[in-house]
Amino acid sequence: MARAPRPRLPQGVPGTPPPPAARRPRRRGLRLSAAVGAGLLLAGGGVVAVDRLGQDRATLTPPAPAERALAAAEAGRPAALADLAALIGERQQRVRREPADRASWAVLGAALAERAARSGAPGAYTEAERALQRALAQGGTPDVRALTGLAVLAAGRQDWAGAVRWGEAARDRAPGRAAAYRVLLEAYPGTGDAQGADRALERLREVRPGPVAEVAAAWVHRERGWREDAEATVHDAAARAATPAERAAALARAGDLAWERGEAETALARHEAALRAEPEHDGAAAGRARALAGLGRIEEALRAWARARAAAPRPGYAVESGELLLALGRSGEAADHFTLARHQAAALARDGVRQELVLGRLEADHGDPAEAVRLLGDEHRRHPGPAAAGALGWALHRAGRSAEALPRLRAAVKDGPNTALPAYRLGMVHLALGEPGAARRQLARALRLAPEFSPLHAERARRELAALGEPPWGPPPA
Numbered sequence: 001m002a003r004a005p006r007p008r009l010p011q012g013v014p015g016t017p018p019p020p021a022a023r024r025p026r027r028r029g030l031r032l033s034a035a036v037g038a039g040l041l042l043a044g045g046g047v048v049a050v051d052r053l054g055q056d057r058a059t060l061t062p063p064a065p066a067e068r069a070l071a072a073a074e075a076g077r078p079a080a081l082a083d084l085a086a087l088i089g090e091r092q093q094r095v096r097r098e099p100a101d102r103a104s105w106a107v108l109g110a111a112l113a114e115r116a117a118r119s120g121a122p123g124a125y126t127e128a129e130r131a132l133q134r135a136l137a138q139g140g141t142p143d144v145r146a147l148t149g150l151a152v153l154a155a156g157r158q159d160w161a162g163a164v165r166w167g168e169a170a171r172d173r174a175p176g177r178a179a180a181y182r183v184l185l186e187a188y189p190g191t192g193d194a195q196g197a198d199r200a201l202e203r204l205r206e207v208r209p210g211p212v213a214e215v216a217a218a219w220v221h222r223e224r225g226w227r228e229d230a231e232a233t234v235h236d237a238a239a240r241a242a243t244p245a246e247r248a249a250a251l252a253r254a255g256d257l258a259w260e261r262g263e264a265e266t267a268l269a270r271h272e273a274a275l276r277a278e279p280e281h282d283g284a285a286a287g288r289a290r291a292l293a294g295l296g297r298i299e300e301a302l303r304a305w306a307r308a309r310a311a312a313p314r315p316g317y318a319v320e321s322g323e324l325l326l327a328l329g330r331s332g333e334a335a336d337h338f339t340l341a342r343h344q345a346a347a348l349a350r351d352g353v354r355q356e357l358v359l360g361r362l363e364a365d366h367g368d369p370a371e372a373v374r375l376l377g378d379e380h381r382r383h384p385g386p387a388a389a390g391a392l393g394w395a396l397h398r399a400g401r402s403a404e405a406l407p408r409l410r411a412a413v414k415d416g417p418n419t420a421l422p423a424y425r426l427g428m429v430h431l432a433l434g435e436p437g438a439a440r441r442q443l444a445r446a447l448r449l450a451p452e453f454s455p456l457h458a459e460r461a462r463r464e465l466a467a468l469g470e471p472p473w474g475p476p477p478a
Helices: 036-044 065-074 081-097 102-119 124-137 144-156 160-173 178-190 194-207 211-224 227-240 244-260 264-277 282-294 298-311 315-327 331-350 356-366 369-382 386-398 402-415 420-432 436-449 457-468
Strands: none
Touching: 065 081, 081 102, 102 124, 102 144, 124 144, 144 160, 144 178, 160 178, 178 194, 178 211, 194 211, 211 227, 211 244, 227 244, 244 264, 244 282, 264 282, 282 298, 282 315, 298 315, 315 331, 315 356, 331 356, 356 369, 356 386, 369 386, 386 402, 386 420, 402 420, 420 436, 420 457, 436 457
């Protein structure tokens, strides 16, 4: 039976009544790529537990920024970055005065872990780890905030087994806290435990119903290829957001979904609304840059990419902005961006953050494809799933091993989200193997899903599709 059409989020900050709540997914066999992991943490926010900071103040006194960060955590909402910084500063002062204050070390470490996940700054994870280890070193029963913070650190470093270990410890210590389930929802797919991820999502929606759970659920729907469900769920999350940071998280995800559907104007409106709610949101800044490039507003797109790189030095942003420059024929500037990406990846690696997926993509398309195969082969063995399979398949194709690439790219299209890039890659491999019919189908599918999915590859898809021409419509040869 066909599904009824789902309402779509209006452009800009949501102001319309929410649609009926999206149904909870009943199908099993959740497939989540490791790449989604960071996205859920960035959208979720708030891993710090509330204490009694400021309890002696008058009830009607407006909360200070640090108090707001703690209150956001209590409600399961992302904290504003400025409030998070205030909380970090306040707890740093506390532990300097009282070095044996285990609770303050735990709050500080968890806040630093959240900032590391959202900023991507080199050294941030190491700083958070030191604070969290100080919390555990004080003895006694481990503080759940420290356990959750260590899970966030492991997930940010793509150590999925460690994230599961610490996340389950935090869950067992405090089953009613939402933060542990968010981390486990990211970590279980990295270890191949799809049923564990299903359970984590169900439990998150029980213990913290509302926008935080719905943003996570929308990305689950997206990973399964359920576009209408993802759209309806994120619509609900944005309409119900209680704070600017929460609204920014939902709107940024809504913008990503619109972009993957090929709706650049809608994506731009949603990302700009997210940036109005939280100007420091690097994911929204990057989404805005992609949308501007897709609309042909190139100089604005380059400035938007600069804004995203300033907000968070993530190597993937430098790779994407470099590819835009390469598409414009500005190869020298593009090379500088690719060099920047390598430097940023190296800095993050020193902080324990794995960057194989980004570096593999960079080497496959703009460096040494054989090195890309090595990097992504290791990544696929650690974290088998659609993201790693698709990246490895593309690296094999670029290294001249298209026959080996084909099954991996087929798996990425079959098991991953219904997006343009995997279809394009599969089409190019079919083309290299002399299979024009299959190539035509996949290249046309990629362009139908998102006509401007990449400043480099979308144009290549159009050229190859035009060269293939129309399929023969006459009777088969005798």
